[in-house]
Amino acid sequence: MIVLVLFMTTLPLAYFGLEDFVHDLTFAGRLTGAVLLAVSLTTLVGVAAALDHWIRQSFPYSGLVALIATFAALLTNAMLLVQTFKDGESATYQTLFAVLTTGSAYAVFAVWRTSVVIPAPKRVAAAVIVSSVIAIANFGYQNLFQPYQRQTTPLITVAMGKPVLSKDRTAFAVSVDITLRNHSDVGFYVLGAEFHAMGKQVPLSPRDRLRRQWRSDAEQWPNSPDVNPLSRREIHQPGELVEAKPWIPQGIWVESNDTYATRVVVQLPVNTPYDQVAFYATASLARKDRLVLQPPLNFVAYSWGREKAPGWLKKRQSSDLDSLIYRARVHENNALDERTRDPRFLTVYWQFGTHGANVYSSITRNGEENRDLTPAEQDEVRSRYGLVDLFTGPVERTLWDIKSQR
Numbered sequence: 001m002i003v004l005v006l007f008m009t010t011l012p013l014a015y016f017g018l019e020d021f022v023h024d025l026t027f028a029g030r031l032t033g034a035v036l037l038a039v040s041l042t043t044l045v046g047v048a049a050a051l052d053h054w055i056r057q058s059f060p061y062s063g064l065v066a067l068i069a070t071f072a073a074l075l076t077n078a079m080l081l082v083q084t085f086k087d088g089e090s091a092t093y094q095t096l097f098a099v100l101t102t103g104s105a106y107a108v109f110a111v112w113r114t115s116v117v118i119p120a121p122k123r124v125a126a127a128v129i130v131s132s133v134i135a136i137a138n139f140g141y142q143n144l145f146q147p148y149q150r151q152t153t154p155l156i157t158v159a160m161g162k163p164v165l166s167k168d169r170t171a172f173a174v175s176v177d178i179t180l181r182n183h184s185d186v187g188f189y190v191l192g193a194e195f196h197a198m199g200k201q202v203p204l205s206p207r208d209r210l211r212r213q214w215r216s217d218a219e220q221w222p223n224s225p226d227v228n229p230l231s232r233r234e235i236h237q238p239g240e241l242v243e244a245k246p247w248i249p250q251g252i253w254v255e256s257n258d259t260y261a262t263r264v265v266v267q268l269p270v271n272t273p274y275d276q277v278a279f280y281a282t283a284s285l286a287r288k289d290r291l292v293l294q295p296p297l298n299f300v301a302y303s304w305g306r307e308k309a310p311g312w313l314k315k316r317q318s319s320d321l322d323s324l325i326y327r328a329r330v331h332e333n334n335a336l337d338e339r340t341r342d343p344r345f346l347t348v349y350w351q352f353g354t355h356g357a358n359v360y361s362s363i364t365r366n367g368e369e370n371r372d373l374t375p376a377e378q379d380e381v382r383s384r385y386g387l388v389d390l391f392t393g394p395v396e397r398t399l400w401d402i403k404s405q406r
Contacts, residue, residue, distance in 0.1 A: 001069065002050045002110060005103035006043045009073040010393070012080075012096070013040035019335030025289045029334050039076045043069050052116070059323060066112045074104035080336065081143075088340030092236070152184030154254065156392040158281050163402050172402050173267045178247050178281045180260040180390075187255040188388070191297070192326070192348040192359035195247040195281045197266045198239035198394070199274035199333065205233050225356050226278070226394065239278060242266065244357040250326065250348065251297035253288060270403055280393030281293040284348065284361040287386025291363075292331040293346065301325040310369045315350065321353040329361060361387060 007229045009139065021032025024265020031358070052062040090095060098164075113238040160177035178195060182188060186305045214230045221227050228236035243266050254260055268277070286293065301307030303323035313323055328347040332338040342365050363381055381387065 001103070002066070002107040003047050005100065005107050005299040006046045006050065006069055006092075007075060009077060010040045010043045011106065013037075013043065013076060014337075016335045017179065017235065018196040019338075023335070024105040025292070025333040032334070036076070038169075039072050042072050046070060046073070048113070051119070054196050063111065063114060067108070069106060072109040073372045074101065074108050077101040077104050083336060084340050087337055090340040091341050093340045106316050117198040118346050121318040126320050139400040152186055152287075153190060153388055154180055154182040154220045154255065156281050156283060156390045158178055158279055158392050158395045159394060160279065160397055165402070165405060169405065171267055171269050173265050174277070174397070176279050177268060178262050179348060180248065180254060182254045182256060182258050186386075187253050187258075187292045188285040189288060189291075189386075190248050190250055191286055191293075191346065191361045192250050193246055193248040193349055194350060194352075195246060195264055195279070195355050196352070197242040197357065198243035198278045198280070199272065200226075200239045200276040200278060201273060203235050204235075205235055208232050208234070218244065221357075225358075237357060240274075241352065241354055241356060242268065242274075242277065244352045246350070250281065251293070251295055251328070252342055253259065254285075268399075270401070270405070272399065272400060276396055276398050278394035278396045280356070280391075280395075282359055282392070283390045284359045285388045285390065286346075286361070289386070289387035290333055290384065292333065294329040294331060297326050297346070297348065299324065300327045320355075321351055323352075326350070326351040359389075361389075363387070 003175075017033045017036030017038075017040055021028050022031045022033070023035060024033055046066050049059070049062040049065035049069060052059050053066050057098060063066050078096055079102040081094070081101050084090070084094045084097055103194055139354050157179045159177045159179075161177070163174045164173045165172050176195070176197075209232060217230055217236070218226060224238065226239045245264065247264060266277070266279075268274070303309050303325065304311050307325075309323075309325060313325075329348050330344050330346045332341060332344075344363050345361050345366055347369055349362075351358050351360060362369070362373070363385055
């Protein structure tokens with residue numbers, strides 16, 4: 001029984017340890033892989049020690065080695081059992097580690113009952129305690145602290161150039177420089193990005209506006225992405241979409257301490273009815289140390305097409321908001337979660353409508369795109385996979401100087 005428990009512990013520990021040591025995305029994860037490999041080697045040696053302790057008795061300390069191996073198996077199996085019940089979704093692995101934990105506990109008790117000879121008991125106890133503390137601390141850092149550590153966030157900046165009139169002075173163009181700066185120590189996948197320009201009509205009131213009109217303006221703030229100021233004379237109208245486009249290829253990544261820059265050009269007729277133009281740039285990112293994005297990030301459907309789209313997206317369709325839908329497979333950042341959790345898929349919604357544009361990303365099981373996640377579930381997904389949404393804007397400019405040159 002003891003030999004079987006130790007041998008059956010060696011196999012999964014060696015597999016998960018090697019996978020994490022070679023492929024894990026973080027240093028802590030690779031350290032966990034090294035620890036699992038060390039424990040698997042200990043349990044393998046424990047198999048030989050247990051056989052010698054009960055059969056040949058050629059090595060005087062074989063019982064001690066078997067005791068250390070069974071205790072290491074118990075501690076490691078218990079931690080893996082906690083992890084599989086905390087994050088895993090595979091009943092097979094939950095059952096496996098439950099059986100191995102129970103078997104390891106029995107093995108420790110059975111070896112201890114044979115009156116194992118322990119030279120320098122205090123030193124051995126100190127070594128066991130120190131190694132246990134190190135293993136538990138590494139497990140806690142990898143699975144408890146790291147997923148909730150302070151997020152690192154890149155920065156998007158938008159800068160406008162000088163407007164240029166066409167030769168016939170009937171149109172003008174404004175260049176906009178967009179820069180993504182990643183000053184953090186981790187890289188980011190670009191899941192989606194959009195730039196859009198909004199035109200606004202802002203007539204001036206001939207007299208001071210009343211307090212009730214200010215209140216009416218403030219009531220619109222929770223219902224609009226454009227937060228217009230409370231003004232004594234300006235009468236802000238809802239913005240209208242002038243132009244929208246992706247500004248960085250999706251599916252690529254921006255490495256740590258790297259910068260991506262591009263320039264877009266927005267053109268308008270000089271006789272445009274708008275008094276102001278506002279520019280926005282947004283991006284949806286994911287940390288490269290939290291997931292592996294399996295290329296390609298494919299286009300799969302239009303929200304207005306015949307392809308299958310989530311029901312909540314169809315509802316938005318009725319409010320003049322259209323979407324392009326992209327999808328890709330994602331993998332976990334460690335071997336245990338990759339094997340014990342159901343496959344996950346990334347879905348990116350590139351949305352646009354009369355009153356703006358945005359990018360939204362979600363990670364769900366296959367077939368769960370229709371399910372509305374609770375706020376707690378959304379926070380858990382964003383934390384686990386390092387999803388980050390960046391927003392810049394509005395960067396506004398009046399058009400009176402351009403329109404006066406007509």
